[in-house]
Amino acid sequence: MTPDAGLSGAQWRKSSYSGGGNDCVEIAFVDGGAAVRDSKDPEGGAFRLPASGWQGLLAAVRAGGPARG
Structure with missing residues (x-):
């Protein structure tokens, strides 16, 4: 995946069930849907x-x- 410039201002959050580690996904609600990325590689892109x-x-x-x- 490549970084999406349209997500630069997105408010990313982790689940409260993640245990505070860096081993989960993050979600941001964006125009008309959601974006998901790997919390270990936030610069690696999102879908x-x-x-x-x-x-x-x-x-x-x-x-x-x-x-x-």
Whole structure:
């Protein structure tokens, strides 16, 4: 992945379940969806999901299975 200049002002946050380490993903809510990046490599880039993709990912994680859609 390459850094996305459009995310330079994004407000990144980690889950409260991350345990304070650097071994999780970070999320930023951006225009019409969300961006996700690796907390160990914040300059390594991020991928964006539309709002429907973010909701599908959350539903799959909660259900313990793969995302569909």
